[in-house]
Amino acid sequence: MAEFEVDVPLWRSENGSWVFGSLPFDVADEIDDVTRGRQGGFGSVRVEVTLGPTTWRTSLFPDKGRETFVLPVKKAVRTAAGVDAGDVVRVHLRLVDV
Template structure:
């Protein structure tokens, strides 16, 4: 299964650390929530993600605040793809194990 979407990059700050995310849109989040996958910590789902020319493995996490799943965006990816705050990101996301 391959999901593609566009969403803005946003920052969540905890203490002195900054975390960057893209929120998975509602329809795609609903699709992820319905996958018959074994339970993982914090309700996460392992995924392979491609943004531009960069592909990596990570997990998406459910977020009540964002009303769906959120995708963490590593610093290396943001720099490699020239992404900054509020930039709209084209994402291809493939759940692992489906």
């Protein structure tokens, strides 16, 4: 089972309602290699994520414009960790259902 510890810059979507983190290119490439042919709808990859005190399951989504995967980070998680768009956060990712 693949696991990663990465620093992720958080940014707000154009409409301002979502906050995402962009994975480092080398990690995105490795995840793409490991999950190729087993990705979900829209190329999504199921992950378990830990950020600060919170662990949750979500999906990574490919972002062709940034050439990486992006991680949606909901408000409750950001609030619990005391972070928001513009911060760089350390997250632990574990691929699930692979």
